[in-house]
Amino acid sequence: MRVFVTGASGYIGGSVAAALRGAGHQVVGLVRTPQKGEQVRALGIEPVLGTLDDGKLLADAVLASDAVVHAADADHRAAVESILAALAGSGKAFIHTSGSSIVGDQAWGEPSGKIYDDETPFVPGPGRAARVAVNQRVLAAAREGVRAAVVSPSLIYGPGRGAHRDSIQVPRLVALARKSGIARHIGRGENLWSNVHIDDLADLYLRALANAPAGASYYAENGECSMRRACEAISRALGWDGRTQPMSKDEAIAEFGAGPAAYTYGSNSRVRATRARRELGWAPRHSSLLETIGIE
Ligand SMILES: NC(=O)c1ccc[n+]([C@@H]2O[C@H](COP(=O)([O-])OP(=O)(O)OC[C@H]3O[C@@H](n4cnc5c(N)ncnc54)[C@H](OP(=O)(O)O)[C@@H]3O)[C@@H](O)[C@H]2O)c1
DSSP, rough: EEEEEEETHHHHHHHHHHHHTTOOOOEEEEESSHHHHHHHHTOOEEEEEEOOTTTHHHHHHHOSSSSEEEOTTTTTTHHHHHHHHHHSSOOEEEEEOOOGGGGGGOTOOOOOOOOEEETTOOOOOTTTTHHHHHHHHHHHGGGTTOOEEEEEEHHHHHOOOSSSOOHHHHHHHHHHHHHHHHHETTTTOOEEEEEEEEEEHHHHHHHHHHHHHEEEEEEEEEEEEHHHHHHHHHHHHTSSSSSSSOOOOHHHHHHHHHHHHIIISSSSOOOEOOHHHHHHOOOOOOOOHHHHHOHH
């Protein structure tokens, strides 16, 4: 199969591209600079130079491929529209990357008992309404002759297999700990996040490409822990004693930005990947973010 991957130089897209190459597929990857193009070429990916804003370029790449993985930006509505227009009526697979922060509750460090599986309805907060609308647009393409599916990863950990090896949340918490001399979470840090290893996530994409029915939506997780426990593990990995320190909402917004502070570091995002396990036979191997946290 010839697969067009956006975000091919990124953490998720690069890892999915590597897994596709490992499974013998041909991969064409969107990159923004010639330098990134050389990096992905070294990994066996054929680079296409451009951006998500170039609808014609996206359409041409889509038309020349058998399937599409979109992993560059969960919020770029125009790119999704361009890709779907080119895919309409083709029956080809389109896997869109969203994220489990869509159920984020802005709890600012407090825990929640609310758990979401793939069928649990929810109303997104204002900061995630547009992202959820993009997901719904993708799923609606099932009625337009596209085998469209959405994957919503939870907190991803583990080294990426592409040109970009770092995820987002844990590395930023590590950087903050180094800067502060102590690991820090928002408020009590009792807010819970589901998590998934990047290798298991890449496997889920391959399974979805092969077998996801049109209109399917999958969370990706295999375990969960609180931000406080993640920060304790970071502290120990840095050679400290596991102590952590709370940060206020205002400090968190100044550190991470308003959106990430509210929907990522301060929220609960407890999801269950029931559909991927049941429908795709997905059986993630890695189960502990805490054991895996290591400092490079
Ligand atoms: N990592 C996580 O834990 C996680 C979890 C859930 C959801 N997500 C979502 O998944 C998406 C990808 O995340 P990631 O961790 O893989 O991020 P990443 O490592 O920053 O990768 C993003 C990739 O997309 C490319 N890209 C971004 N905007 C682009 C544009 N306008 N045109 C062309 N290429 C563009 C970047 O290119 P450059 O290399 O040139 O920057 C990079 O290769 C994001 O929307 C993120 O919110 C991430």
